[in-house]
Amino acid sequence: MKNKLVKFSLALVSAVALCSVGCSGNSSEDTFTVGFDASFPPYGFISETGDYVGFDLDLAAEVAKRNGWELVKKPIDWAAKDAELDAGTIDCIWNGFTLTKERESQYTWTKPYVENAQLILVKTTSDIKVAADLNGKKVVVQDGSSGATAMEEFLKEQQAADSAFAFADYKKVPDYNTAYTMLKTDAVDAIGLDSAVAKGYVDKSNGEMRILEAPLCSEFFAVGFKLGNTELRDIVEKTLMEMVADGTCAKIIEKWKADTKNGGDGIDFILK
Secondary structure (H helix, E strand, O other): OHHHHHHHHHHHHHHHHHHHHHOOOOOOOOEEEEEEOOEEOOOEEEOOOOOEEOHHHHHHHHHHHHOOOEEEEEEOOHHHHHHHHHHOOOOEEOOOOEEOHHHHOOEEEOOOOEEEEEEEEEEOOOOOOOHHHHOOOEEEEEOOOHHHHHHHHHHHHHHHHOOOOOOOEEEEEOOHHHHHHHHHOOOOOEEEEEHHHHHHHHHOOOOOEEEOOOOOEEEEEOOEEEOOOHHHHHHHHHHHHHHHHOOHHHHHHHHHHOOHHHOHHHOEEOOO
16 A cells, blocks of 8 residues: 555646646747748748848737736748647747638638738840749749749639740749749749838849739738637737737838848838
8 A cells, every 4th residue: 555655646636747847838838939031021030140030030029028917939831830730839920921811711810900912023134024924934833832822813814814824834833932942043934922022122232123013912910829828829929919009010120121122111011
């Protein structure tokens, strides 16, 4: 009996110890892990000094600070964002994440905070003047992005009107840096991408790049959480609204608007 009691006591101590590590929130409740694409300026990218920076990351940092959380910036493969969220390796996707009708039922969202557009970037010397000129051209998009969705919807619409309409090649790559390199080296003729990112590429291209006037579509960015995680969403959204009210968001916007080389002047903040 004595041996049994000793074993029981040891088991109880072990259970309590495990709970103190896994249930105290030491590693989860006190951190706020944001999943982002590290090649998506001005929202999230790697600076010249090798740091993760961006408009969205600044917003997230202030939200974390006000709630006593440690911000963890976790760069992710954008095509694997759902797996990261489902696995619990990130708390949210906060990096120019487009709220669409399809995604409404897949995530729990904050209110939209940025209005965005999907644009087409080409070389200034290109003969592509409008989207319809992409017929017979090589096109690249980021895998898993709303830009890919917009480009594919455009292709369907064109083929419905003209069955002969087709891209000479259509590629999906992990990030916009790869896509931009492909455009610069003439491996492709056009990129479908977000407005601020496109404007950033134009600003630092020394006249080499231009954007087609008509967007593929307009859309909104919001912060996405795992479906059903309304508790964390509500805290983040409430904090964001407080930041709008006290002028903190305006200061962050002003900072990034000045960064034209990374497309900061393309941020259209709408949260009020």
